[in-house]
Amino acid sequence: MSSSSDVVEFPYRAVSRAAIASVVFFVLAFPGLIPTFSPLLILTAVGIAAGIVGFRATKQFPDEYSGGALAKFGVIGNALLMVGGIGLHTYIYMTEVPDGYTRIPFHELQQPEGMPDIPTRFAYDIDGDKVFLKGYIHPASGSGALRQFILVPDLGTCCFGGQPKSSDMIEVTVTNGKNVKAGLTKRKLAGKFQLNRSPQKLTDFDNNIFYRIKADQVR
Secondary structure, three states, X not given: OOOHHHOXXXXXXXXXXXXXXXXXXXXXXXHHHOHHHHHHHHHHHHXXXXXXXXXXXXXXXXXXXXXXXXXXXXHHHHHHHHHHHHHHHHHHHHHOOOOOOEEOOHHHHOOOOOOOOOOOHHHHHOOOOEEEEEEEEOHHHOOOEEOEEEEEOOHHHHHHOOOOOHHHOEEEEEOOOOXXXXXXXXXXXXXXXXXXXXXXXXXXXXXXXXXXXXXXXXX
């Protein structure tokens, strides 16, 4: 018959919250491998820090905290995700512009707040050039498969900013009988940029259209 002194006690140890958090941040940051959600990769830095804190807690207070393996996974997983994600997006950036096209940043076509809403000097300089840029299809362009739509620089302008300014819009016409499906994902366009010397208006948009692109490629 066993006495109470023979009973082996297994004291409860709490799993380190920091260790758990490091794994949670890894899961939240994983969609950052998709270009549209790349900013989420910043969460890997928080995950690494949380994992280190959790690992130290399990080492310094082994009778109080468990979760050392969880913390190790958090540190290693977040570090690999950070390095891999940055490498992936760097590769995409370096190879995404088709031959014969020049990358242009959308903000070079936009007028700053408080300035007259007119075409920028940069827009005049690239008139007629073959360009590559990124943006979002404005929902007012329609739904389904589109051959013509309005491109705007960000989701704020696209969905929450009301009517975009003239210098925030590009009228895109997809050539070669192709089309693009409407949606809220960022699009990559390659085509010939044209400046409307006589600004035009389109249905559903209050402001004139300064810029046009005849797109050979839309991704």
